[in-house]
Structure formats: C-alpha cells, structure tokens
Amino acid sequence: MERRILRTECPDAKGLIAGITGTCFKYQYNIIKNDQFSTFDDSRFFMRTELEGDFSTADSFIEELRHVIPDGGICKLMPIQRxxxxxxxxxxxxxxxxxxxxxxxxxxxxxxxxxxxxxxxxxxxxxxxxxxxxxxxxxxxxxxxxxxxxxxxxxxxxxxxxxxxxxxxxxxxxxxxxxxxxxxxxxxxxxxxxxxxxxxxxxxxxxxxxxxxxxxxxxxxxxxxxxxxxxxxxxxxxxxxxxxxxxxxxxxxxxxxxxxxxxxxxxxxxxxxxxxxxx
Amino acid sequence: MERRILRTECPDAKGLIAGITGTCFKYQYNIIKNDQFSTFDDSRFFMRTELEGDFSTADSFIEELRHVIPDGGICKLMPIQRxxxxxxxxxxxxxxxxxxxxxxxxxxxxxxxxxxxxxxxxxxxxxxxxxxxxxxxxxxxxxxxxxxxxxxxxxxxxxxxxxxxxxxxxxxxxxxxxxxxxxxxxxxxxxxxxxxxxxxxxxxxxxxxxxxxxxxxxxxxxxxxxxxxxxxxxxxxxxxxxxxxxxxxxxxxxxxxxxxxxxxxxxxxxxxxxxxxxx
Amino acid sequence: MERRILRTECPDAKGLIAGITGTCFKYQYNIIKNDQFSTFDDSRFFMRTELEGDFSTADSFIEELRHVIPDGGICKLMPIQRxxxxxxxxxxxxxxxxxxxxxxxxxxxxxxxxxxxxxxxxxxxxxxxxxxxxxxxxxxxxxxxxxxxxxxxxxxxxxxxxxxxxxxxxxxxxxxxxxxxxxxxxxxxxxxxxxxxxxxxxxxxxxxxxxxxxxxxxxxxxxxxxxxxxxxxxxxxxxxxxxxxxxxxxxxxxxxxxxxxxxxxxxxxxxxxxxxxxx
Amino acid sequence: MERRILRTECPDAKGLIAGITGTCFKYQYNIIKNDQFSTFDDSRFFMRTELEGDFSTADSFIEELRHVIPDGGICKLMPIQRxxxxxxxxxxxxxxxxxxxxxxxxxxxxxxxxxxxxxxxxxxxxxxxxxxxxxxxxxxxxxxxxxxxxxxxxxxxxxxxxxxxxxxxxxxxxxxxxxxxxxxxxxxxxxxxxxxxxxxxxxxxxxxxxxxxxxxxxxxxxxxxxxxxxxxxxxxxxxxxxxxxxxxxxxxxxxxxxxxxxxxxxxxxxxxxxxxxxx
CATH class of the missing domain: 3.40.50.170 (Formyl transferase, N-terminal domain)
Incomplete structure (x- = not known):
C-alpha cells in the first residue's frame, strides 16, 4: 500500500468535501489525514488529503476528480518522496x-x-x-x-x-x-x-x-x-x-x-x- | 440560516468522511469547518463539523447518519449557544x-x-x-x-x-x-x-x-x-x-x-x- | 525595618557600583536586590537597588550619594507603596x-x-x-x-x-x-x-x-x-x-x-x- | 585591556557587594557587567562580575578579596577562552x-x-x-x-x-x-x-x-x-x-x-x- 498527497484548490462550492472524499472512497483510497480551508474574503477552497491505496488507477481518479471540482480548480496527486x-x-x-x-x-x-x-x-x-x-x-x-x-x-x-x-x-x-x-x-x-x-x-x-x-x-x-x-x-x-x-x-x-x-x-x-x- | 455543530465519534472505517459529508450535502447543510482525527492505538474516529443550514429536518438527518457510522458510534447535533x-x-x-x-x-x-x-x-x-x-x-x-x-x-x-x-x-x-x-x-x-x-x-x-x-x-x-x-x-x-x-x-x-x-x-x-x- | 527602592541614573564612570553600594553600607542599608546597566551607545548608567534599613537618615544618604555620582546624575529613594x-x-x-x-x-x-x-x-x-x-x-x-x-x-x-x-x-x-x-x-x-x-x-x-x-x-x-x-x-x-x-x-x-x-x-x-x- | 570573569560564592553578609566592587575599583578593574543573588532559604551569596583591566596584579587582588568575603567563601578569576x-x-x-x-x-x-x-x-x-x-x-x-x-x-x-x-x-x-x-x-x-x-x-x-x-x-x-x-x-x-x-x-x-x-x-x-x- 502506497501513500500519496492529494492537493486540491478551487473556488468553494457546496458538497466539495463530500464529492472529493466520495471519489477517494470509490477508488478505495483510505483517508489518513484530511485538512481543508475556505478563505474568508474570496471563498477559495484548499484541501490536502493524505491517501493510502493502490495508485495504479491514479490517472482516472484525477480525471474523475476534475469533474467534481468547479472550473478553474486544480487537483494533483503528489508522491511522498525526498x-x-x-x-x-x-x-x-x-x-x-x-x-x-x-x-x-x-x-x-x-x-x-x-x-x-x-x-x-x-x-x-x-x-x-x-x-x-x-x-x-x-x-x-x-x-x-x-x-x-x-x-x-x-x-x-x-x-x-x-x-x-x-x-x-x-x-x-x-x-x-x-x-x-x-x-x-x-x-x-x-x-x-x-x-x-x-x-x-x-x-x-x-x-x-x-x-x-x-x-x-x-x-x-x-x-x-x-x-x-x-x-x-x-x-x-x-x-x-x-x-x-x-x-x-x-x-x-x-x-x-x-x-x-x-x-x-x-x-x-x-x-x-x-x-x-x-x- | 442557522449554525450547529455535528459531533461524531465511532470506530474508524473506510469511507466515513465521505459518508458523513455526503449526508450533510444531501440535507443541504453547508460545511463551514471540518476537523477529524483517528487515534493511533485503537482507531477511534472523531469528527467535528460546523454546519450551516435549515435544521427543521435535523431529526431525520441524525437518523440517517446513524446508519452511516459503525455500530457503537455516536452522532449529535449541538446548538451554538451560551x-x-x-x-x-x-x-x-x-x-x-x-x-x-x-x-x-x-x-x-x-x-x-x-x-x-x-x-x-x-x-x-x-x-x-x-x-x-x-x-x-x-x-x-x-x-x-x-x-x-x-x-x-x-x-x-x-x-x-x-x-x-x-x-x-x-x-x-x-x-x-x-x-x-x-x-x-x-x-x-x-x-x-x-x-x-x-x-x-x-x-x-x-x-x-x-x-x-x-x-x-x-x-x-x-x-x-x-x-x-x-x-x-x-x-x-x-x-x-x-x-x-x-x-x-x-x-x-x-x-x-x-x-x-x-x-x-x-x-x-x-x-x-x-x-x-x-x- | 523598612524597604525602599534607590533609583540611580547618571553618566557611567569607574567605581560607580563600589561608590553607591559603599554608601549604602555606610548607612547600614542592606541590599536585597541590585540591578545595573550601562548603555552601549552613550554609556549612560542605570541602577535599581532594593534596600532594607532605617530610613530616618535618608536625606543625608541621598545628599552623600549626590557627591558619589557624576554631575547630571539623578538618585531617588522611592517608597514601596500602592x-x-x-x-x-x-x-x-x-x-x-x-x-x-x-x-x-x-x-x-x-x-x-x-x-x-x-x-x-x-x-x-x-x-x-x-x-x-x-x-x-x-x-x-x-x-x-x-x-x-x-x-x-x-x-x-x-x-x-x-x-x-x-x-x-x-x-x-x-x-x-x-x-x-x-x-x-x-x-x-x-x-x-x-x-x-x-x-x-x-x-x-x-x-x-x-x-x-x-x-x-x-x-x-x-x-x-x-x-x-x-x-x-x-x-x-x-x-x-x-x-x-x-x-x-x-x-x-x-x-x-x-x-x-x-x-x-x-x-x-x-x-x-x-x-x-x-x- | 583584558577581560576576565570573577566568580564569588560565600555565605551572605552585609556590605559584600560594596566590599567586592570596592576591591575591583582599587585594582582599577572596570565592571562591565555584574550579577548577584542571595538564596532565599540559606542566604548563600553568588556573584558573577565581568571585569576589564590589567590582570598582572590578579594574584594579590584575589588574595585581598579572600579577606573581604566570609570564611568558607570562594572567589575565582576565570579567563574568557574556548x-x-x-x-x-x-x-x-x-x-x-x-x-x-x-x-x-x-x-x-x-x-x-x-x-x-x-x-x-x-x-x-x-x-x-x-x-x-x-x-x-x-x-x-x-x-x-x-x-x-x-x-x-x-x-x-x-x-x-x-x-x-x-x-x-x-x-x-x-x-x-x-x-x-x-x-x-x-x-x-x-x-x-x-x-x-x-x-x-x-x-x-x-x-x-x-x-x-x-x-x-x-x-x-x-x-x-x-x-x-x-x-x-x-x-x-x-x-x-x-x-x-x-x-x-x-x-x-x-x-x-x-x-x-x-x-x-x-x-x-x-x-x-x-x-x-x-x-
């Protein structure tokens, strides 16, 4: 089982956490740690999710996430390495x-x-x-x-x-x-x-x-x-x-x-x- | 729009965050702030979710959540008051x-x-x-x-x-x-x-x-x-x-x-x- | 036995601590606590001395101190009170x-x-x-x-x-x-x-x-x-x-x-x- | 001009600071920094004095200090070195x-x-x-x-x-x-x-x-x-x-x-x- 960091950044919207964590669950990525924040002034949403799972399906996971988050959003899966x-x-x-x-x-x-x-x-x-x-x-x-x-x-x-x-x-x-x-x-x-x-x-x-x-x-x-x-x-x-x-x-x-x-x-x-x- | 605190405590399980935040979304409760933690030694899951919404449907929301979390879990909706x-x-x-x-x-x-x-x-x-x-x-x-x-x-x-x-x-x-x-x-x-x-x-x-x-x-x-x-x-x-x-x-x-x-x-x-x- | 605070401020000079504490000793004022400092840039000397003794002779003590410290110096005996x-x-x-x-x-x-x-x-x-x-x-x-x-x-x-x-x-x-x-x-x-x-x-x-x-x-x-x-x-x-x-x-x-x-x-x-x- | 640290430790007594700093002054050792403390419970006196001067006369200085401090006291002149x-x-x-x-x-x-x-x-x-x-x-x-x-x-x-x-x-x-x-x-x-x-x-x-x-x-x-x-x-x-x-x-x-x-x-x-x- 490998670990990776999912970094998401996009305009805030209702159901974002549910959408993102639901997609993680669908791909059987276990959430080890999750932090998110939405800014006060311009409602920008940031989330860092530490995942554990089999990342051979990472490409389609990210592709699917892109449809979950609003336009103009970014989501990246970062390996844990030096x-x-x-x-x-x-x-x-x-x-x-x-x-x-x-x-x-x-x-x-x-x-x-x-x-x-x-x-x-x-x-x-x-x-x-x-x-x-x-x-x-x-x-x-x-x-x-x-x-x-x-x-x-x-x-x-x-x-x-x-x-x-x-x-x-x-x-x-x-x-x-x-x-x-x-x-x-x-x-x-x-x-x-x-x-x-x-x-x-x-x-x-x-x-x-x-x-x-x-x-x-x-x-x-x-x-x-x-x-x-x-x-x-x-x-x-x-x-x-x-x-x-x-x-x-x-x-x-x-x-x-x-x-x-x-x-x-x-x-x-x-x-x-x-x-x-x-x- | 009212604010309440959802406090969840249960044995950890895959898909918990997705399940709980998905239920919040279904009831149109917006998540203002969310914190969760799973203990190192005995995998006990704790989550505090600050929600905003119309809580006239709170009873069925809690009822539905009880089916999302494992047996032996507790979830409570706490009013924000002195x-x-x-x-x-x-x-x-x-x-x-x-x-x-x-x-x-x-x-x-x-x-x-x-x-x-x-x-x-x-x-x-x-x-x-x-x-x-x-x-x-x-x-x-x-x-x-x-x-x-x-x-x-x-x-x-x-x-x-x-x-x-x-x-x-x-x-x-x-x-x-x-x-x-x-x-x-x-x-x-x-x-x-x-x-x-x-x-x-x-x-x-x-x-x-x-x-x-x-x-x-x-x-x-x-x-x-x-x-x-x-x-x-x-x-x-x-x-x-x-x-x-x-x-x-x-x-x-x-x-x-x-x-x-x-x-x-x-x-x-x-x-x-x-x-x-x-x- | 009463306590008072002696506050001294003057241009720095050799023998100041010896001169001031010697005068305290002469008047049988016991030094409970003493702090002094000389500034880096302009060699100004500051000293705070917590004294215990009989202060019926305080006036002549201060008079004598005025001859110990350089011209332009100040020394004051402050009562300890609200x-x-x-x-x-x-x-x-x-x-x-x-x-x-x-x-x-x-x-x-x-x-x-x-x-x-x-x-x-x-x-x-x-x-x-x-x-x-x-x-x-x-x-x-x-x-x-x-x-x-x-x-x-x-x-x-x-x-x-x-x-x-x-x-x-x-x-x-x-x-x-x-x-x-x-x-x-x-x-x-x-x-x-x-x-x-x-x-x-x-x-x-x-x-x-x-x-x-x-x-x-x-x-x-x-x-x-x-x-x-x-x-x-x-x-x-x-x-x-x-x-x-x-x-x-x-x-x-x-x-x-x-x-x-x-x-x-x-x-x-x-x-x-x-x-x-x-x- | 050399710098040394004078460390004094002895039973507390009236006039100690005056006696020690007076001896420093007599030997033309300038006091750069001075700290002293007397313990609450057993009235033990400690003093650290940073001195500047010509220490060719250090031996007689220490000899003279030994008569200033009470029996059972220690005073040492420490060079400033690695x-x-x-x-x-x-x-x-x-x-x-x-x-x-x-x-x-x-x-x-x-x-x-x-x-x-x-x-x-x-x-x-x-x-x-x-x-x-x-x-x-x-x-x-x-x-x-x-x-x-x-x-x-x-x-x-x-x-x-x-x-x-x-x-x-x-x-x-x-x-x-x-x-x-x-x-x-x-x-x-x-x-x-x-x-x-x-x-x-x-x-x-x-x-x-x-x-x-x-x-x-x-x-x-x-x-x-x-x-x-x-x-x-x-x-x-x-x-x-x-x-x-x-x-x-x-x-x-x-x-x-x-x-x-x-x-x-x-x-x-x-x-x-x-x-x-x-x-």
Whole structure:
C-alpha cells in the first residue's frame, strides 16, 4: 500500500468535501489525514488529503476528480518522496549548517543537490558533506552580470526548491521570474513587516523593541513582501546590543526556515495571493 | 440560516468522511469547518463539523447518519449557544475574577449561574456581578459531610459544566461520580504529571525547575489524572521564591482554564480514555 | 525595618557600583536586590537597588550619594507603596476589567482612582468596583475641544500614572505635554513597529502574518513611537479572520499592559531616549 | 585591556557587594557587567562580575578579596577562552550535529576534543569535522566492564566538560564520581521531573499531555535528579504519536543543551545543592 498527497484548490462550492472524499472512497483510497480551508474574503477552497491505496488507477481518479471540482480548480496527486533543494548562501553558516545536518541525519526529507555562494566561505563546510559548492563572486560585476552568472550556475542543477539561506543579495525581477512561483524560499532576519530592508537587527536595536523574530517566505518581486510561510520570535531586552540580537536571532532564523521548508516539501503549503494556507 | 455543530465519534472505517459529508450535502447543510482525527492505538474516529443550514429536518438527518457510522458510534447535533457554568472556589480570586469579567464582557460564551465556596471570601466579588454565592463551610465537618452539603447546594443550580476554579479540596469518588463524565473541569496549578498533589509551587521551588505551568483537565476518580484539555508554562529562574512562583503561576492558571473552557463549550473537545482530542 | 527602592541614573564612570553600594553600607542599608546597566551607545548608567534599613537618615544618604555620582546624575529613594492610576477607555472591557480585578484582588499594587471614557459603555463595570466613572463624549466636538474637556475631567483626580486602556483616540501634542514624561502609558494592539496606525488586526490579516502581538509603551508625541516597555505575541494562522485575530489579541493586550504596569509601579523601568531599561 | 570573569560564592553578609566592587575599583578593574543573588532559604551569596583591566596584579587582588568575603567563601578569576568539551553519544545525530556545527562556525566557544560512542553510527559525521571518534561497544559486557572501558577511553582526552549528547546508558555512581562536580552535563528528553526514566515520549503520549520538553542538567548520582540548568517545551496535540513527539522533541533537546552549555562555559552557572543559579 502506497501513500500519496492529494492537493486540491478551487473556488468553494457546496458538497466539495463530500464529492472529493466520495471519489477517494470509490477508488478505495483510505483517508489518513484530511485538512481543508475556505478563505474568508474570496471563498477559495484548499484541501490536502493524505491517501493510502493502490495508485495504479491514479490517472482516472484525477480525471474523475476534475469533474467534481468547479472550473478553474486544480487537483494533483503528489508522491511522498525526498525533494531536491539547491541552497544559495553568502557567509553565514548557521542556516546552511542546520540544513546539512538535518538532511544528513534524515530529519528533513530533502537532498541538498548543491550550494552556490557569492563568497567561498562556506565551501569547506559544504564539501564535508560531499555536496558540490560553486562560488559566483559578485565582485566587480553589475547586479545584472552577477545574476546572469548565478542563473548559469543554477541551471547546472536539477532541483524542486531553491532556498536562500542568508543569501544577502537583492534580487532583480528578472532573477525571481526565472523560477516557478512557490519554488524560491527566503529566510528574512526580522519579524516582517517590521524592519523591512537592510540591517533589521540594527533597526530593532535602535527602536528598542523587546522581541525580535524571523520570517520564512516565498520570494516574489515585492521585496520582503512575498507570502509568509512561518514566523517566530524571541524575547530580548536592554542587555542586547545589535550584535547580540543578531547572534540570538540566528537560532530563530534557522528554526523558522526549517519549519517552513518541512511544511513545503510535505505538500502542506498553498499560496493564495500574498498569503499562505499552511496545514 | 442557522449554525450547529455535528459531533461524531465511532470506530474508524473506510469511507466515513465521505459518508458523513455526503449526508450533510444531501440535507443541504453547508460545511463551514471540518476537523477529524483517528487515534493511533485503537482507531477511534472523531469528527467535528460546523454546519450551516435549515435544521427543521435535523431529526431525520441524525437518523440517517446513524446508519452511516459503525455500530457503537455516536452522532449529535449541538446548538451554538451560551453554556451554563457553576463555579466552585476556595479563596483565590484570579480564576473566578477572570471568568466573571469574560462572561460579563461577552468574551466567553458562558453564563455563570452561581458560585459556591468553602469560604465566603469571594462572595463580595461574585455579588458585584449579581451572581448568587453560597458558602458551604467545611469547618468541623468530615469530608463526607461537607461533600453532602456541597452536593445539596449544587443541586439547587441548573448547569452544563462545573468548574473548579482553585477549589482546594480533595474530592471523593462519590462526589466525582455525581456528575456526568466530561462535565467537571479543574485547573491544577502545575504542569502535570509533574508535582501531583499538594503545594506544587513549593515542590517546583524545591526541585529548582526553570519552568512552571498549569493544567486544565476533566476530573475523574484518578486524582490529578483526568484527561488533560490544555496546558501552558512560564519560565522562572533562581530569583523566584515559592511565593513568587505561585504569583506568576496565577496568570497561567487562568489563561489555561479559559482556553480549555472555551474549547469545551464550543464542542471542540472529545474525551478518549484518559486523553482528549481537542480540535 | 523598612524597604525602599534607590533609583540611580547618571553618566557611567569607574567605581560607580563600589561608590553607591559603599554608601549604602555606610548607612547600614542592606541590599536585597541590585540591578545595573550601562548603555552601549552613550554609556549612560542605570541602577535599581532594593534596600532594607532605617530610613530616618535618608536625606543625608541621598545628599552623600549626590557627591558619589557624576554631575547630571539623578538618585531617588522611592517608597514601596500602592500607586494611584487613572484609566482612560473607549468601549472595550478586557483591559479595564483585568486592571479592576487585579487591583481588587491585590495582584497589582495599584489603586484605580477613576475611569474616564469617551463612551459610557464601561460605566456599569467600573461602578461595580465603587470607582468613579466620568463620560466625556467626543461627539460634535473638535479634537481640541474634546481634549480640553478630558483634561478638565482628568484634573479632578490625583494620580501617579494615566493608563490608556484601549482609549481609541488620537492624542494631540498639547494633550501629551500635559503629563510628566513617563506617566502616560498606552497599550497598542500590534507588535510595534509593525502595523502602526489604525486597524492593526485588519492590516495583519491583509498581510498574512503568522504571529500577532501587542506593545505597551510610554506615550510621547511621536505617535506609536514612544519608548517600548513590554511586548508579547501569539501565533495565528490562515483560520483567523481579522475579527478572530482581534479577539485572540485581547488576551495579549491585557497581559502586556499588566506586565508593563507592574514593572513601572515597582520602579523597574527607566526611560532612555526612545528606549527603556527594564530590570 | 583584558577581560576576565570573577566568580564569588560565600555565605551572605552585609556590605559584600560594596566590599567586592570596592576591591575591583582599587585594582582599577572596570565592571562591565555584574550579577548577584542571595538564596532565599540559606542566604548563600553568588556573584558573577565581568571585569576589564590589567590582570598582572590578579594574584594579590584575589588574595585581598579572600579577606573581604566570609570564611568558607570562594572567589575565582576565570579567563574568557574556548573550553574543551568531550562528547558521549549513542545513535542520535541531532545534538552532536548541532554542537559540531556551532563549534565549527564559532557560534559556541567550545572545542570538541573528541566523541565517544557505544555505537559507531556517528563516527562518519564526527570525522567530517576532523574530530577523533572512539567506539566503546557495550555488547557482551557488564555495566561495570563497559564503564571501565569508557573511563579508559575518556582518560585519553583532556577536557573541561563532558557532555552526554543523548548517551543512552544508565551511569553507575562510580562512573559519575570519576568527574568533578559540575563537569558532567546531560540532556534529558523530558520536562523533568515529569517522565523520569525510560521512554519519556512514550510516557508523554500515554498520559496525553499537551506540552513536551527537555531538560539540561548536571549529572549527579541521583538519576535524572541533578541540578537543572535549562528547560524548554513545545506544544503538542492529539495529532502527535509517540514517534512524532520524539521527532519534535529533538529540536528542543538540542536547543536546551546548547543554551545550558553556553551559560556554563561563560561562567554564568553556579551549583547550589540540587539547584542552579544561572545569571
């Protein structure tokens, strides 16, 4: 008996859950777990169904489902398997290190297919895990030239997701548009929408906040404005300098990114405009 | 259009969700929200479905559902309305005070029908809100005599739930058995199962823990061992004496109780042996 | 033996702790608890010392301390006693209700001397606790006229602090300047600096954040930009509408305000520019 | 200018802070940060003072301090430098992996001098970081024989602390007594004192708790009863099996251990009976 994830997304309508689960029952797919949600403002229906059964009949199952859901709907059957992840970095080791260990130890169902940095600082760490590292220096290059080289380096890898693991470069629309929507994930070192932009810990220190945080989000062409997947915070106080906030924040950054990534690769995240539904 | 909560509980079986939601669809009950869960160890199925529709046909709907679910199953349609709560107290004001304010301000859909204390200390506070207060002193009485008087006082009220809001008396099996299972809710001032029994904050201080907590649970005849509904904690450190732990703990106690109670009155809590399923 | 709080604030200098604690020792004041901090950017020294002793010699003690600390420093001996608090409200009961209960039950060392609202909605609740309530309606009045009437009403009370307990009016500089710096405390229903301004829960819903929060701060003439005293957050998800975010947020609002207020009345908060030091 | 940590511990007495900080001032040691605490029950005084100055006169400074503090007191001047840590493991990679990354990346001021396991499962991971790994299998050996071999292997390393990073063996008093008090640190996979002993996650699942946690503590000859250094928790619900609790708990385990270890190596932890003071 195999397991797969059915992801359904469509305009809401009466009888949708009955229709979809009835079709699952007809194909003898047992429902292990089911989550659904209909949005408040525009009645968009999202459902994630964990199924167990014999999927040799999957094609006709999906075909039949297409008649159950309203026009403009999508339903996909996703295998449960490790996803391929490409990681972009600059100099900070903590997020990459956590991904490497978690992938190595089987704590996160991802294979890191490669790491690309605009510095070579994390090459040594990456290679310990027998993962290719490519340095694409930005020095002396225009943003466009550097991105062209990055895209060339990226094109050498096959991947499901690209994770910006503290990749400290501003991205142009052209770069972002080179990736399918929902495949580019960033960890931002602030509790968005507070402290958008550069040096958020310095901004937080200057403002005298008592809590700092991190935000994992899909990257879109609105800088730091893509759909938020996960956020978390830690408490700080007057004893924290901007530097010690940054140090304390690192632990939140990697936790939030890992939590977001594990939900994404598990098919639990749906994008809805500039928001997410996370089951 | 009215809203009601359908609560289903039965042995798990293939096609249950399809069967139940199909019946809802047949009766033109729109599903606003649906949660279901099947237990790991004994495959017991629980489902809470928020429905919207015309419930003049509710009786035949329930009758039809009884044929959909396996033998030994239960399905009930619950109106969404304020619940009647009787509160038992001793001397501490914080939990009762929070319930009074939240009931008064409409933040919790409960009506407090009365408060009974083994001291009269909270009579003044209770009467400010025009709620009857009965003092049933335990002084000079055996436990059995006192409980008999308590039960007599309790019998004068009509209620859905009895909340022990820091009622600091040990209950006999006879007392507990006087109430339907799931109608007696206690707030225990420790993070169960740590520090069962008397003076948990003193125990926590003596042990030097760095976190203290509170637990809301249904009362059964296993002392402090009933099904846990909600728990929460706060951090403490060496600066806390047993007394300041107790003071800090009060805020967690009332929050945990209110969270538990709001889930219970909303039909979100199912009892399963010594555990709960909380949607 | 009496207890008092010594609050010292001055430019940092070598030997300050030795000088101050040496003077305490000379006067036979026992140090129960001591906290000090020197700021990172401008080396400002803050110290809070809980003392036990015979304070009949307090005047010469303070006189002597003035020679120990650098010019431009302040040192004050504060009695440990209940503070007088005036509360301003609009229509929401939860923050006021919590203050009333906590003051009544002795959980917060404050006496609420009065409540002033621009609606009369909370008069009934306030009077239950035998506290005067004054309604100063803003209807048909300019902002300036309304504030003039508010200030007149406020002037009838004697108080140490004014707490804006969900007082939903924008304040003019003239109004703010009528109070000593550090005596006007507001609870803002967002995690500042995110969602400054109106309808922060609607803003949070629109942005799709996964965490919402509240901020207690001193009021200055920078709207929502005064020194932050305390902040806290709770997690939300796609199931929350703007309304249910607001409801969930209320519990954080009152907790954060109570935490801030209890620190302030305990002499634990120092203002330093647009920030606070909270011991 | 060098920095050192002064750690003082003695019976409480009047004028201690004045005496110690006065001596610091006399030696022109500037106080960067100071924390002190006196216990509630037995008036034991603890103080940690971060000093900056010229420590060529450190010996006479300490000699002079010995006359300032009461008999039976201890004062030590600790250099700020990376500590040597030996790690014991069984099969789980997450805690070790985190220590390796944090040590490698400079996020924790420790050098891991070696790793010893009763299985060889983590040898590959350890050697990636060029750190020696020794396997000391327990198979076919009595507990005493195995411990004798462990102690022999341990004796080959020079270290400040031994960290039990999910070393799943019960220790005999003889083994524990081979290490100085305060040098053996364990991470226990439950929120002590709940679920002492084997399989805490299974116990937590069986009890139906809504929160699970982890505890870092010094090891003494009371099993799971040594002084607690740090604890933290995460929320769980009915969706968690014992296995998924264990998986979720791993993140808390490593965070709690790292937090505890970073405090210990920073001289911030004092042992007081079966408790700790953590500045």
């Amino acid at each position: 996803k391929k992840v490409l990681v972009l970095v600059t100099k900070e080791a903590h997020v990459l290190g956590d991904l490497l260990i978690k992938s190595y130890a089987g704590a996160l169902p991802i294979d890191i297919v490669g790491v690309i940095g605009n510095y070579d600082k994390l090459e040594d760490l990456t290679r310990k895990f027998d993962i290719p590292f490519v340095t694409v220096s930005h020095e002396g290059l225009s943003r466009e030239e550097h991105e062209a080289r990055m895209l060339e380096a990226i094109s050498r890898f096959e991947f499901d997701y690209v994770v910006l693991a503290k990749y400290m470069r501003i991205l142009t629309p052209n770069f972002v548009n080179s990736f399918p929507n929902g495949s580019l994930i960033n960890i931002h070192h602030s509790f968005l929408p507070a402290f958008i932009g550069a040096k958020p810990y310095q901004q937080a220190f200057n403002r005298g906040v008592k809590i700092i945080g991190a935000t994992a989000h899909f990257v879109t062409n609105d800088l730091d404005e893509g759909p938020i997947i996960a956020q978390d915070v830690i408490k700080v106080n007057h004893n924290y300098s901007a530097e010690s906030m940054a140090k304390a924040g690192r632990d939140v950054e990697r936790q939030v990114l890992v939590r977001a990534l594990s939900r994404v690769v598990d098919g639990k995240v749906f994008i809805h405009g500039n928001k997410t539904v996370v089951f | 619940k009647k709560v009787l509160v038992l107290v001793t001397k501490e004001a914080h939990v009762l005070g929070d319930l009074l304010i939240k009931s008064y301000a409409g933040a919790l859909p409960i009506d407090i029908v009365g408060v009974i204390g083994n001291y009269d200390k909270l009579e003044d506070l209770t009467r400010k809100f025009d709620i009857p207060f009965v003092t049933v002193s335990h002084e000079g009485l055996s436990r059995e005599e006192h409980e008999a008087r308590m039960l007599e006082a309790i019998s004068r009220f009509e209620f859905d739930y009895v909340v022990l809001a820091k009622y600091m008396r040990i209950l006999t099996p006879n007392f507990v058995n006087s109430f339907p299972n799931g109608s007696l809710i206690n707030i225990h001032h420790s993070f169960l199962p740590a520090f069962i029994g008397a003076k948990p904050y003193q125990q926590a201080f003596n042990r030097g823990v760095k976190i203290i907590g509170a637990t809301a649970h249904f009362v059964t005849n296993d002392l402090d061992e009933g099904p846990i509904i909600a728990q929460d904690v706060i951090k403490v450190n060496h600066n806390y004496s047993a007394e300041s732990m107790a003071k800090a703990g009060r805020d967690v106690e009332r929050q945990v109780l209110v969270r538990a109670l709001s889930r219970v009155v909303d039909g979100k809590v199912f009892i399963h042996g010594n555990k709960t399923v909380v949607f | 503070k007088k608090v005036l509360v301003l409200v609009t229509k929401e009961a939860h923050v006021l209700g919590d203050l009333l209960i906590k003051s009544y039950a002795g959980a917060l060392p404050i006496d609420i001397v009065g409540v002033i609202g621009n609606y009369d909605k909370l008069e009934d609740l306030t009077r239950k606790f035998d506290i005067p309530f004054v309604t100063v309606s803003h209807e048909g009045l300019s902002r300036e006229e309304h504030e003039a009437r508010m200030l007149e009403a406020i002037s009838r009370f004697e108080f140490d602090y004014v707490v804006l307990a969900k007082y939903m009016r924008i304040l003019t500089p003239n109004f703010v300047n009528s109070f000593p710096n550090g005596s006007l405390i507001n609870i803002h229903h967002s995690f500042l600096p995110a969602f400054i301004g109106a309808k922060p829960y609607q803003q949070a819903f629109n942005r799709g954040v996964k965490i919402i929060g509240a901020t207690a701060h001193f009021v200055t003439n920078d709207l929502d930009e005064g020194p932050i005293i305390a902040q806290d957050v709770i997690k939300v998800n796609h199931n929350y509408s703007a309304e249910s975010m607001a409801k969930a947020g209320r519990d954080v609002e009152r907790q954060v305000l109570v935490r801030a207020l209890s620190r302030v009345v305990d002499g634990k908060v120092f203002i330093h520019g647009n920030k606070t030091v909270v011991f | 500590k040597k840590v030996l790690v014991l493991v069984t099969k789980e990679a997450h805690v070790l992996g985190d220590l390796l990354i944090k040590s490698y990346a400079g996020a924790l001021p420790i050098d891991i001098v070696g790793v010893i396991g009763n299985y060889d499962k983590l040898e590959d991971l350890t050697r990636k970081f060029d750190i020696p790994f020794v396997t000391v299998s327990h198979e076919g050996l009595s507990r005493e024989e195995h411990e004798a071999r462990m102690l022999e292997a341990i004796s080959r390393f020079e270290f400040d602390y031994v960290v039990l990073a999910k070393y799943m063996r019960i220790l005999t008093p003889n083994f524990v007594n081979s290490f100085p008090n305060g040098s053996l640190i364990n991470i226990h996979h439950s929120f002590l004192p709940a679920f002492i002993g084997a399989k805490p996650y299974q116990q937590a699942f069986n009890r139906g708790v809504k929160i699970i946690g982890a505890t870092a503590h010094f090891v003494t000859n009371d099993l799971d009863e040594g002084p607690i250094i740090a604890q933290d928790v995460i929320k769980v619900n009915h969706n968690y099996s014992a296995e998924s609790m264990a998986k979720a708990g791993r993140d808390v385990e490593r965070q709690v251990l790292v937090r505890a270890l970073s405090r210990v190596v920073d001289g911030k932890v004092f042992i007081h009976g079966n408790k700790t003071v953590v500045f």
